[in-house]
Amino acid sequence: MSRRKTPGVGDYPLPAGGWGALKAVAGALADQYTVVEGGRTLLSANQPDGFDCPGCAWPDPRHTSSFEFCENGAKAVAWEATGRRATPEVVGAHTVAELWRWSDHALEDLGRLTEPMRHDPSTDRFVRASWDEALTAIAAALRALPNADAAEFYASGRASNEAAFLFQLLGRRFGTNNFPDCSNMCHEPTSVGLAEQLGLGKGSVTLDDFDDADLILSFGHNPGTNHPRMMATLREAARRGATILVFNPMRERALEKFASPQDPVEMATLSSTDIAARYYQLKVGGDAAVLLGMMKAVIEADALDHAFIAEHTRGFETVRARARAARWPDIERRSGLTRDQIQEAAAIYARSRAAILCYGMGLTQHRSASSLVQQLVNLLLLRGQIGRPGAGICPLRGHSNVQGARTVGVTEKPSPALLDAIERTFGFTPPAAHGHTVPEAIEAMLAGDSRALICLGGNFAVAAPDPAQTFPAVRGLDLTVNIATKLNRTHLLPCKSAWLLPCLGRTEIDVQAGGRQSVTVEDSMSMVHASRGLNPPASPHLRSEPWIVAGIGRALFGPDDVIDWQGLVADYDRIRDRIEQVFPNQFEGFNARIRVPGGFRLPVPSGERVFATPDGRAAFLPYVLDVGTSEDAARGDSDVLVLTTLRSHDQYNTTIYGLNDRYRGVKGRRDLIFANIADLAARGLADGDRVDLRGAFDEGIERVLRGFTVIARDIPAGCLAAYYPEANPLLALSDRDQRSGTPAYKSMPVRMTKAG
Numbered sequence: 001m002s003r004r005k006t007p008g009v010g011d012y013p014l015p016a017g018g019w020g021a022l023k024a025v026a027g028a029l030a031d032q033y034t035v036v037e038g039g040r041t042l043l044s045a046n047q048p049d050g051f052d053c054p055g056c057a058w059p060d061p062r063h064t065s066s067f068e069f070c071e072n073g074a075k076a077v078a079w080e081a082t083g084r085r086a087t088p089e090v091v092g093a094h095t096v097a098e099l100w101r102w103s104d105h106a107l108e109d110l111g112r113l114t115e116p117m118r119h120d121p122s123t124d125r126f127v128r129a130s131w132d133e134a135l136t137a138i139a140a141a142l143r144a145l146p147n148a149d150a151a152e153f154y155a156s157g158r159a160s161n162e163a164a165f166l167f168q169l170l171g172r173r174f175g176t177n178n179f180p181d182c183s184n185m186c187h188e189p190t191s192v193g194l195a196e197q198l199g200l201g202k203g204s205v206t207l208d209d210f211d212d213a214d215l216i217l218s219f220g221h222n223p224g225t226n227h228p229r230m231m232a233t234l235r236e237a238a239r240r241g242a243t244i245l246v247f248n249p250m251r252e253r254a255l256e257k258f259a260s261p262q263d264p265v266e267m268a269t270l271s272s273t274d275i276a277a278r279y280y281q282l283k284v285g286g287d288a289a290v291l292l293g294m295m296k297a298v299i300e301a302d303a304l305d306h307a308f309i310a311e312h313t314r315g316f317e318t319v320r321a322r323a324r325a326a327r328w329p330d331i332e333r334r335s336g337l338t339r340d341q342i343q344e345a346a347a348i349y350a351r352s353r354a355a356i357l358c359y360g361m362g363l364t365q366h367r368s369a370s371s372l373v374q375q376l377v378n379l380l381l382l383r384g385q386i387g388r389p390g391a392g393i394c395p396l397r398g399h400s401n402v403q404g405a406r407t408v409g410v411t412e413k414p415s416p417a418l419l420d421a422i423e424r425t426f427g428f429t430p431p432a433a434h435g436h437t438v439p440e441a442i443e444a445m446l447a448g449d450s451r452a453l454i455c456l457g458g459n460f461a462v463a464a465p466d467p468a469q470t471f472p473a474v475r476g477l478d479l480t481v482n483i484a485t486k487l488n489r490t491h492l493l494p495c496k497s498a499w500l501l502p503c504l505g506r507t508e509i510d511v512q513a514g515g516r517q518s519v520t521v522e523d524s525m526s527m528v529h530a531s532r533g534l535n536p537p538a539s540p541h542l543r544s545e546p547w548i549v550a551g552i553g554r555a556l557f558g559p560d561d562v563i564d565w566q567g568l569v570a571d572y573d574r575i576r577d578r579i580e581q582v583f584p585n586q587f588e589g590f591n592a593r594i595r596v597p598g599g600f601r602l603p604v605p606s607g608e609r610v611f612a613t614p615d616g617r618a619a620f621l622p623y624v625l626d627v628g629t630s631e632d633a634a635r636g637d638s639d640v641l642v643l644t645t646l647r648s649h650d651q652y653n654t655t656i657y658g659l660n661d662r663y664r665g666v667k668g669r670r671d672l673i674f675a676n677i678a679d680l681a682a683r684g685l686a687d688g689d690r691v692d693l694r695g696a697f698d699e700g701i702e703r704v705l706r707g708f709t710v711i712a713r714d715i716p717a718g719c720l721a722a723y724y725p726e727a728n729p730l731l732a733l734s735d736r737d738q739r740s741g742t743p744a745y746k747s748m749p750v751r752m753t754k755a756g
């Protein structure tokens with residue numbers, strides 16, 4: 001590939017991991033002035049008596065292991081344990097209009113928020129407030145809403161089970177099921193799709209299954225950056241001879257070669273382990289076609305588990321008929337892979353004894369994603385590759401407790417059973433009408449129906465698509481409340497009454513009336529365990545998330561409410577007792593069981609071939625396109641390219657630690673578009689040129705990204721990649737998976753031209 005020299009862009013010839021990772025940790029700690037404290041803090045991550053790492057939801061070997069090194073876990077911890085403080089003086093030194101012009105990195109880099117603040121519209125600055133003043137004013141503003149459904153209760157997946165449980169209780173006691181959740185931008189297609197198909201919207205495997213698998217299929221995730229502790233598992237699997245097949249439009253370094261910082265030999269000899277046996281660079285959005293092709297090949301070779309299909313499934317004939325009818329030229333065109341490649345992958349799968357299929361955002365952030373993830377399961381069902389040792393489905397969850405928040409009731413579509421249980425436990429009747437997902441919440445704000453937004457963490461407006469609509473939607477509200485550790489752009493969308501409430505982080509000691517508290521979280525594999533902070537709080541004014549949520553509840557409903565808000569937060573065992581009462585089948589003996597190191601596993605019936613569907617069978621479900629959208633995001637227009645969005649190695653979602661993306665050879669910048677050289681040539685562009693991107697099907701709203709630098713990369717023709725959240729202005733709010741509400745962040749239709 002011909003390459004012009006573009007500043008800050010090169011290659012990364014080394015294996016992922018290794019010395020580069022160790023060096024990066026030292027740098028991250030030094031940057032945040034946490035060298036001494038930080039080192040001690042790191043050693044407590046994921047230890048039996050320590051805190052759960054806020055980095056990701058990958059499980060630990062029973063949370064009882066010796067320290068497992070993780071570069072990006074270290075960055076997450078250092079970022080929270082920083083020595084910097086965003087006091088009211090520091091934040092209030094600038095108007096909100098000034099702060100708005102800062103980068104996302106600069107805002108959070110101000111450090112930890114220390115005291116409650118309110119926005120003063122007369123000066124456009126944040127000013128100090130007391131907890132009393134804040135909670136009283138928030139309760140008054142909520143009471144002033146025209147109806148309960150005018151409030152939106154957003155949760156990000158870092159909140160503990162205890163905080164999330166109280167949060168859903170607060171919303172339902174207030175009278176709404178409006179729980180837009182970060183999951184609506186993330187793994188909701190898993191919750192929807194797998195639930196319909198397997199009776200449980202979660203993964204079926206355990207960590208031990210990886211020891212038994214002889215094949216691991218990896219679709220659309222980048223563990224070297226986003227689930228680094230998974231690299232130890234993949235490396236072990238590769239070294240003992242398991243085959244790993246990767247399906248990803250980008251060549252991700254860690255999926256090719258990885259050196260373990262914990263292996264003295266690899267570190268000393270600068271050697272590494274090959275991860276992927278085959279790396280299939282399919283087109284962005286080409287997964288449905290690849291899966292159809294693989295199913296076709298497996299069915300035609302009759303490599304099926306007929307007994308399993310007969311005994312445990314329904315719907316096989318429809319899926320078989322679809323696969324047989326599919327034509328290879330169509331499959332090749334839509335997938336970007338050749339028939340030979342797909343048949344090769346299918347043959348490897350057909351020979352495997354036990355296969356695990358892993359996937360991430362590359363699958364869930366498309367139109368029809370709920371149906372797409374079901375195709376992954378179809379492929380497994382064909383060969384009975386679920387519910388036995390070494391086989392099953394493994395969605396890689398995002399936030400460290402996003403799965404747990406859902407388990408304890410943060411859902412906009414509560415089941416009748418959940419509503420009954422809440423009524424029985426607390427003695428009030430919760431609302432039954434379904435509430436809003438994230439995009440629906442934004443639409444309701446634009447329509448003027450939603451008037452208040454309470455955020456338990458996260459960066460709602462920046463994580464969401466379409467700032468051209470989302471930012472004004474939040475600015476137009478009557479009330480915003482952000483419970484947060486650090487300042488971000490969502491906080492800078494002041495409306496009539498805007499509050500910033502600072503909370504403790506996971507790494508910090510949480511003391512309540514009843515003494516020192518632990519919280520609990522659930523990982524990607526349904527393991528629940530305790531998490532206990534050990535650092536002194538960043539400020540004496542910080543309160544825990546449960547305390548803040550309960551504080552709003554008490555201010556809103558008074559001390560004589562049917563819910564004893566104050567009593568519950570005095571001792572989190574009481575919150576856990578209530579969780580057990582509401583979910584007796586899952587949390588029986590909750591308080592006793594989290595006192596055992598490593599915690600316990602929630603029931604995962606699909607892992608034992610028990611499918612909690614209406615007929616007790618796992619369902620083969622054909623791929624269904626969303627009404628009104630085309631599978632091919634380019635919609636038949638040859639000028640339109642399909643843009644996917646990525647996380648760099650130096651970010652945690654909208655938290656930008658730094659501007660490098662080491663494994664993609666990028667230094668000091670994020671204003672990049674990765675493109676195929678043929679697509680550049682077709683537009684008269686060269687590597688390093690500045691370009692504008694425009695949303696292709698805009699229907700009246702102009703969506704543009706100006707002056708980004710285009711880089712020729714090994715990515716299939718017709719596809720582009722850029723960083724999240726920079727590219728979010730290009731995605732229309734309406735472009736989403738209809739069933740889960742998940743925005744199509746991984747298939748934005750755009751046009752690319754030389755910068756104007």
Ligand SMILES: Nc1nc2c(c(=O)[nH]1)N[C@H]1C(S)=C(S)[C@@H](COP(=O)(O)OP(=O)(O)OC[C@H]3O[C@@H](n4cnc5c(=O)[nH]c(N)nc54)[C@H](O)[C@@H]3O)O[C@H]1N2
Nearest residue numbers: 072220221222226250284285360361362398399647652653
């Ligand atoms: N350090 C760090 N850790 C994190 C996070 C973080 O930002 N930083 N975020 C957390 C969260 S909330 C989440 S959800 C997870 C996200 O973890 P991932 O799912 O790994 O997240 P992405 O960076 O979005 O990467 C998706 C991968 O999908 C590929 N891809 C893009 N489009 C397609 C496609 O159409 N098909 C296929 N097959 N592949 C595609 C991309 O090339 C990329 O390798 O990580 C969690 N952990």
Ligand SMILES: Nc1nc2c(c(=O)[nH]1)N[C@H]1C(S)=C(S)[C@@H](COP(=O)(O)OP(=O)(O)OC[C@H]3O[C@@H](n4cnc5c(=O)[nH]c(N)nc54)[C@H](O)[C@@H]3O)O[C@H]1N2
Nearest residue numbers: 156185186457458459463483484486488645653654724745
């Ligand atoms: N284009 C594009 N857009 C995407 C994605 C994508 O792949 N591409 N991914 C989507 C995904 S998977 C997700 S999960 C969402 C993420 O959406 P969110 O979860 O809303 O966003 P985060 O960036 O994780 O939130 C960061 C903020 O959380 C706060 N915070 C950090 N720790 C704590 C804590 O312990 N308690 C509290 N209360 N607050 C805390 C800090 O103030 C910080 O600024 O973004 C989505 N948006």
Ligand SMILES: [Mo]
Nearest residue numbers: 186187398399
């Ligand atoms: Mo996520």
